[in-house]
Amino acid sequence: MLTTIILCLCIATIMNAGNSTSTKSTTTANLSSEHALSPLHLVIDEELNKIATSCITHPDHERLSGYILKWRLARLFNFLLIEEADAIIGLEELRAALGFAPSGSWKNFRITNKAELISITNLQEYFELTVATENRSLDSEYFYEKNLAPVIDFLDKRFPTIRQIFKQKFEESLCVNGGTNSINKKVVDDMIHEFRTIRGKVNSAMSEMNSRTNECEWARKHRNN
Numbered sequence: 001m002l003t004t005i006i007l008c009l010c011i012a013t014i015m016n017a018g019n020s021t022s023t024k025s026t027t028t029a030n031l032s033s034e035h036a037l038s039p040l041h042l043v044i045d046e047e048l049n050k051i052a053t054s055c056i057t058h059p060d061h062e063r064l065s066g067y068i069l070k071w072r073l074a075r076l077f078n079f080l081l082i083e084e085a086d087a088i089i090g091l092e093e094l095r096a097a098l099g100f101a102p103s104g105s106w107k108n109f110r111i112t113n114k115a116e117l118i119s120i121t122n123l124q125e126y127f128e129l130t131v132a133t134e135n136r137s138l139d140s141e142y143f144y145e146k147n148l149a150p151v152i153d154f155l156d157k158r159f160p161t162i163r164q165i166f167k168q169k170f171e172e173s174l175c176v177n178g179g180t181n182s183i184n185k186k187v188v189d190d191m192i193h194e195f196r197t198i199r200g201k202v203n204s205a206m207s208e209m210n211s212r213t214n215e216c217e218w219a220r221k222h223r224n225n
């Protein structure tokens, strides 16, 4: 409840920024409902549930593979790509929230040691080294960077809420952390933690959807007949 109040005041403050005559109205905001302040505000658990109960059909999987694979193989391959694409979408939104530049193309991967992380003063550099993983590098044993682009595109079109969930959560956390003017390593760490938590939830929703493929196919065939 306390978080909700802080959050609402936070959002209300952002919305009224620069208007000193309206500061009074922020305290009378409807604190019982986050929606009252912003019509675009998603109820995240509901949105995750919508993802978990939707379908990627066999023809979708074949299309997503560029018709190189039939659905059984495409599905296995696509699912690994989808999990990685979710992370890329989240990290794009996280960089945007923190005011960082896009990361650019994949580079070689190397493990960064703790002492090195402590000595870095540039916050984006610190961020990039902290979130770096072999899977999103030229040393990936699974993916070429070019494999991910069509999947990110597919997710943005079919499940635009994934990007919106990340964006909303990051804006909220950042606001609670004191806004974009007070970013330091601690805030960056907290935001990365937030990213990992949401990524886990999005991937669980995706796994749940994937486990219902037979059900989806049955429904699709019966609709078509």
Ligand SMILES: *[C@@H]1O[C@H](CO)[C@@H](O)[C@H](O)[C@H]1NC(C)=O
Pocket (backbone or CB within 6 Å): 019, 021, 022, 025
């Ligand atoms: C500032 O707040 C007042 C009072 O709530 C409102 O009438 C006015 O439109 C606001 N101005 C801007 C620029 O938001």
Ligand SMILES: *[C@@H]1O[C@H](CO)[C@@H](O)[C@H](O)[C@H]1NC(C)=O
Pocket (backbone or CB within 6 Å): 030, 031, 032, 033, 035, 036
């Ligand atoms: C606050 O929002 C809730 C939920 O949308 C609504 O039921 C309630 O009537 C609102 N209260 C006021 C004072 O606007």
Ligand SMILES: *[C@@H]1O[C@H](CO)[C@@H](O)[C@H](O)[C@H]1NC(C)=O
Pocket (backbone or CB within 6 Å): 080, 081, 083, 133, 134, 135, 142
């Ligand atoms: C890299 O991707 C593969 C395939 O999705 C996955 O099994 C593995 O856990 C990932 N490795 C890391 C470090 O995330």
